[in-house]
Amino acid sequence: MTNVNYVSELLERSFTINNKEVIDKHQVSFEVEKQDVHQILSVLKTEGWIQLSYLSAIDWIDENEFELVYILMNWERPVHIQIRTRIERENATMNSIMPIFEGCKYYEREVHEFFGIKFPGNPDHEKQLILENWDDMPPMRKDFDPRAYSDAHFAKREYTTDFSNLNNEPSKQAKRNERKNRTLRFKGGKK
Helix, strand or coil: CCHHHHHHHHHHCCCCCCEEEEEECCEEEEECCHHHHHHHHHHHHHCCCCEEEEEEEEEEHHHCEEEEEEEEEECCCCEEEEEEEEEECCCCECCCCCCCCCCHHHHHHHHHHHHCCECCCCCCCCCCCCCCCCCCCCCCCCCCCHHHHHHHHCCCCCCCCCCCCCCCCCCCHHHHHHHHHHHHHCCCCCC
8 A cells, every 4th residue: 555545545534535636656635624624634643744844825816715735744654745725715714733733833923924814822823923014914915916015115216227337347238238139029029
């Protein structure tokens, strides 16, 4: 029995699996219901998947959902397992998995910071981790407008087409312009 078959049997006999994708002989993904995630992670940990390698999210804005992705590794049975679940985008909340994987503390903080998902049970999930003094919506949400943020927070700069040569070497700008014009003459315009 392969390791992928082993973990598939382990989960499929006790839980409803909405979708299973065997990525390769060392990776398998299971899409499950939100309410089953903690129990599945507990079962996997007792079966040797003791390393939480990563936790992240995907913004499915058209479906008004986030997808949480938990990635586990077992060194005895070398298989990466992805446990995926969907949660509502509005008031996005998922109970912390700190009782199962204490190391998730920083992953949950990062997901909160970049997507706005709350993790009750993690006392630090709302503390800023990477984006110091961030004062806008989480930047990895698909409805975040980076141009509007930049316009609101940074001074406009005007750039000229004149260049200053500060190192007393011959300018390379003429060669760059020639190369640009040559590429524009090709069919299709730009490279």
